[in-house]
Amino acid sequence: MKPIKAGLLGIGTVGAGTFQVLQRNQEEIRRRAGRGIEVTMVAARNLERARAVVGAGCEVVADPFAVVNHPEIDIVVELIGGYELARELVLQAIANGKHVVTANKALLALHGNEIFAAAHAKGVMVAFEAAVAGGVPIIKALREGLSANRIESVAGIINGTTNFILSEMRDKGLDFATVLKQAQELGYAEADPTFDIEGVDAAHKLTIMAAIAFGIPMQFGSAHIEGISQLQAIDIRYAEQLGYRIKLLGITRRTVVDGEEGIELRVHPTLIPSARLIANVEGAMNAVLVQADAVGTSMYYGKGAGAEPTASAVIADLIDVTRSATVDPYSRVPHLAFHPTELADVPVRPMEEISTSYYLRVTVQDQLGVMADLTRILADAGISIDAVLQKEPGEKARTDIVIITHQTREKFVDAAIGKIEQLPATEGKVVRIRLESLG
């Protein structure tokens, strides 16, 4: 069979990695795929640099639409990132009847519904394993490996930058700003790290996983997003003393509350029991924990970013698309795991309605009776206490009281916090971090 022809849009880190792995492993890949995969055309801003990467035998152009509109390209690999141009290019490729492979989570989280509808109408594939957790085949696991299951929840460490920062903060007892600066120097964080540290990147990936886990449309606009920039070293330390680690988790869960089905879709720092395997995922690694009714707990772990790990996922998609290209579209694995007519429009639940456990840190003037007041407020709100830690941070006559609650609704906790902050002994704001037992 003659090789399938792919065109790359963008030849930066991931593009160059894809090109190089395709070359290096061309024999392995051909032995598996049954036919070769050739990159015959690349669109790049810096033509000279692109030519240095791809060498002769591959056309380099400045205009990405020249790739998308080229009659001999079978698969377009979108690696330029961003929303608008990427959206136009992908939609144009689909309109031209080409299959698409993309690593662009932002694009899919925001415009996925439009893109998958267009691909479905045209009978082409849009593959996106590289959009979540780099080379870890989590899209394939959720969409195919666990297809027998009713998936209940997905919880993932899906941003390497923030996991690196949190690991360093814990390991070295440093504060956020110091570690961020180191991470930038080491290349683990970008010059503008906002999307990573504020949880936006994780929310993009979580949105995609929620869609394929539950058969719902992309609902990025409804995701609750909190990053780690406000996290203080002292809370990491207290959590440790209580047997927990703090991770930035993306959590999505299908729940029924008062008879109404809803989806939780939330990214925030989260305490996890230290004994859980996922609590021990350190540095820039990613891991996704899935709960499903038949298989129970399963976890998928690996590098979430980098040239070759991401290339691994891009090329796996290229091979899948190559195999499925000749297949009747109805028999292919559906883009969002469920057939398009079978998607369910389950709404995202507002955060005040979610149920979880909480870590609360209250700084008080060390005065008699304050613990009684605190516990009374929680008891009145129907919130039961799992553990308490009382610590003197050393300075002045202040005491930190740390409380771990049992599971309760967020609105009850927030109401109780309002009352705690009104107590005369309370200094400043109460620190509230969510806690998941992931049991």
Added chain:
Amino acid sequence: MKPIKAGLLGIGTVGAGTFQVLQRNQEEIRRRAGRGIEVTMVAARNLERARAVVGAGCEVVADPFAVVNHPEIDIVVELIGGYELARELVLQAIANGKHVVTANKALLALHGNEIFAAAHAKGVMVAFEAAVAGGVPIIKALREGLSANRIESVAGIINGTTNFILSEMRDKGLDFATVLKQAQELGYAEADPTFDIEGVDAAHKLTIMAAIAFGIPMQFGSAHIEGISQLQAIDIRYAEQLGYRIKLLGITRRTVVDGEEGIELRVHPTLIPSARLIANVEGAMNAVLVQADAVGTSMYYGKGAGAEPTASAVIADLIDVTRSATVDPYSRVPHLAFHPTELADVPVRPMEEISTSYYLRVTVQDQLGVMADLTRILADAGISIDAVLQKEPGEKARTDIVIITHQTREKFVDAAIGKIEQLPATEGKVVRIRLESLG
């Protein structure tokens, strides 16, 4: 589209689980697969019990060949286990042009080459996700998710019974025989536990993973197999003190020694650094660690056995087969990951030629100069030492000397052990356990 029809051979634990999950999740499964999957026929030894499980609307027969030969059955699900009858049934199903789904690792490890050749010739599929690590989609990950990679090694905790026993031995400081008895009472070990505790079950699974990771035929006969029945509690304790845990690992690795390509294929107790994620996989859980050139390290974790976890894999295979049934065989994912004409006949390397690190325990009479003798023997053999622990077990005037070596060839270590056992101060045999850093 009308439902696809499956017939089950065997309706024990996994068969009943498969039937029940298919029923319970039939809506989710139909929404994903695009058509229903119906079990219309079941072969069972105990007809009455089988009828109680499947109810009306599903024919129950005593003769499994009646299922295999039934013209309306599209997919045969082989869950009876064992070698000979299962082999006959599977080959007959293939000859009849039916697809096969099986959870039978022993069958595939021993007769896989014959079975896959027959399936290839007939253009039908034999799917086997359930044969390795239960519901963890490791076959799919190796065969499809990592298809861009040159896979370098696979190391797995792929037998829940032994991992449960080792976890208990470490946790409670008990010896093997005591824990085995408890495991049998709890249902974690079978009445005849030989296949599990002697590593045979793990070797079956490892053989299958090696085939799809490297594109080689099944070579179960060449696997090195050691179980955990000889493992002593004291070595678990010493390992712990040195920063290691002992797991029964199945390890397969592609190496080049003196210019010759070879495959390591071995199951044995193994020391792993405690800080590794896989060292913290406890109880009856399974985990498989894969090293591959593009993606680096990735790990897959979950329940390796049980009715519903195994059913999860069986049904995922049913859905895959349902999707691929109408596809031109050349475009399907090849059984052993690589197209049949592309399998490579790389031999399994003899154990004496493998390279790894070693834990050695020498019991000596506490006499001057013995450490000098030991280290001299190792130095003469070109074996360098990573760590030493000297312990007095309490009884008599004996001392345990534990040595962790750096990487060396097994034949060099065995030769050195021979000399150590000749020393006048040495009591009995030297305990030798392999150590993998999995870094």
